[in-house]
Amino acid sequence: MHPQDLAETRNLPLFRTMLSASFDALMQSAMTQRCPAGQELIRQGARAEYLHVVVEGSVELYAEWQGRRTTMAVVQPVGTFILAACVKDLPYLMSARTLEPSRVLLIPSSDLRAIFRRDPEFAVSIVGELAAAFRSMARHAKNLKLRTSRERIAGYLLKQSALAGGADRFVLQIEKRLVASYLGMTPENLSRALKSLEGSGVELHGHAVTITDRARLAEACEADVLIDGPDSEPLSDGVSLPGPALSED
Amino acid sequence: MHPQDLAETRNLPLFRTMLSASFDALMQSAMTQRCPAGQELIRQGARAEYLHVVVEGSVELYAEWQGRRTTMAVVQPVGTFILAACVKDLPYLMSARTLEPSRVLLIPSSDLRAIFRRDPEFAVSIVGELAAAFRSMARHAKNLKLRTSRERIAGYLLKQSALAGGADRFVLQIEKRLVASYLGMTPENLSRALKSLEGSGVELHGHAVTITDRARLAEACEADVLIDGPDSEPLSDGVSLPGPALSED
DNA sequence: TAGTAGACTTGATCTTTATCAAGGTCAGGT
DNA sequence: ACCTGACCTTGATAAAGATCAAGTCTACTA
Structure with missing residues (x-):
């Protein structure tokens, strides 16, 4: 090793x-x-x-x-x-x-x-x-239980953006059919829902994602730390991890 | 206390x-x-x-x-x-x-x-x-991700039967609308699916459940220990817990 | 024991999502 | 550069499930 x-x-x-x-x-x-x-x-x-x-x-x-x-x-x-x-x-x-x-x-x-x-x-x-x-x-x-597939996708995109350091432009790390399976839907459904999200603040070219209007996108899924994370560090540390703010429910 | x-x-x-x-x-x-x-x-x-x-x-x-x-x-x-x-x-x-x-x-x-x-x-x-x-x-x-609602219900009934000691007759411990919510569906959907399961080895009268044909019911959900449980004790104990046998996938 | 509120059922309808069937696109290998 | 196989998209259709709207049943309360 x-x-x-x-x-x-x-x-x-x-x-x-x-x-x-x-x-x-x-x-x-x-x-x-x-x-x-x-x-x-x-x-x-x-x-x-x-x-x-x-x-x-x-x-x-x-x-x-x-x-x-x-x-x-x-x-x-x-x-x-x-x-x-x-x-x-x-x-x-x-x-x-x-x-x-x-x-x-x-x-x-x-x-x-x-x-x-x-x-x-x-x-x-x-x-x-x-x-x-x-x-x-x-x-x-x-x-899975509380959101529609469109909402799950919007949440996923925001989460990926957060993992990319909060960048507005990033690349999907995994194949779309895997994203679909992870989010509990078919690839066809993902494809259509992604298209419908263009016009809600996202642009896609292949695996490249550009968030053009973060507020619109957040609106499409109502981001919530209790679903989307992240788990910040315990307060005993005195600070929470840097990261995009997600509105509390 | x-x-x-x-x-x-x-x-x-x-x-x-x-x-x-x-x-x-x-x-x-x-x-x-x-x-x-x-x-x-x-x-x-x-x-x-x-x-x-x-x-x-x-x-x-x-x-x-x-x-x-x-x-x-x-x-x-x-x-x-x-x-x-x-x-x-x-x-x-x-x-x-x-x-x-x-x-x-x-x-x-x-x-x-x-x-x-x-x-x-x-x-x-x-x-x-x-x-x-x-x-x-x-x-x-x-x-939630692998089964239809009808299959989840059949699995739920078998699980409840197992919890009741494997009895063919038992009473639902919680309200049906909660069962529906737990299984990720609406109460209406649960009601209809339950009715459709009568004729697949189950009878219902209010909250009383009678399994008339366990094999038929098991067929409706293809019971699987990796979904339905139970987690038996580790093998180091030499024996697994008594309980209804669930076919492995 | 009658009244009432909530749970449950049933039916009609609509939305969401899956399925089936072609095409199209992209990347890796020959 | 072409071929090939995969992934992805798009369209048409079907199924599953949600919603809306009454009703019915049931269990608790008064």
Whole structure:
């Protein structure tokens, strides 16, 4: 494993505060895997053997049922996934595959469980990470249940803009059909709704997005931190993270 | 607080394995609240001050946005809610209100955070509880995205039957309009779909449900443990919990 | 026990979204 | 530079679900 990656991993919220001895022990049995695009990393229903950390590339988390399929999340560097299944030693609820050539760090879940019992700081980090994952999934469900597809798309565009540092011009990071699946609609529906949003403050050329009238776009989805995020840091830090202001409900 | 309730609380997965000293400390600052039906306990967007434990009655977790509203979960004794917001000291993503006269135990979230840093066993329990909450919400989202409303209803009925010990006759625990909201549809739609399920192995009289042909009903939703649960105990226990078998995908 | 409010059902209609079927566009490989 | 396969768009149609508007039932209250 490259020292660079090791340092980046160490700096993740999940690993930042743990004891060095614990971190080293974890990394001892960890391994890095290099995968081509489209490779299935985990399959829903299988038992969780490794915590996965995306070091490079990107990974889609998706769920399947009766031949239908839906994107649940896209994980980008440096992010972790399937922590919940690992700590409970239960079957994955989602499958994962690479969207592009990627490198993934695999940490045996048995080691993970052993070490978080010994290192309280690590346990605290895991609690934080799990709580964040829960809140992210709760937002996803709220988005699906409370908004129309057009509203979800507008919200998605604003969120992507925020992730791009609040820029008015940015490029969609993932294919539109994946965006559609993530937002719970068909690609055709996404395509039409995107077109209808042109004229509500957005322009699209291929994957390039330009927000021409942020207020109009925000109006189309009534942005709300309790759905769109972000989770700012706890107030105890004294400040919240910089980021675009989202009106409270 | 009644000794009976204290014992029940102590026996929750969340509190069962923690040190007695820690438990006592937590309970020291905890208080029991008695509420009439329909009382709002927490409001989305507010900061998490207390972890809530439903000791008696039942509580609806719901989300609101732009005048729309959806039920996210119903918590019954003895269950906890909004743990994620408490441990991260962040605003609630959901509101909560009692569905009937209830008693709720309130545990200051600052104490919670302090004690789980000192008591590793408690931290382990919190991790388990959060992971379970995440998986439950992930299932909720999968259910919404992968199934039609008719399929979700069939799945709901089978799940309720399982919760009633696998009985073929049981009574719906919550109002149908709440079931509809939880399943992401209108009451009208639920009503019609329920009727269409009569003839697929179910009979309904008011809130009384009778499953006349379990196989037919299972066919209507293709039950799947990765959506419908339950999360069985980890294999390390050597056995899984008794319960109706759900076919794997 | 009668009245009443809320829940539930039913029907008619409309909107949203999915499905099916072609085209068109773009990028990567030969 | 062309071919090829994918993604994306567009149009026509169909299905699923929402909305609106009465009614009916039911359970609680007076």
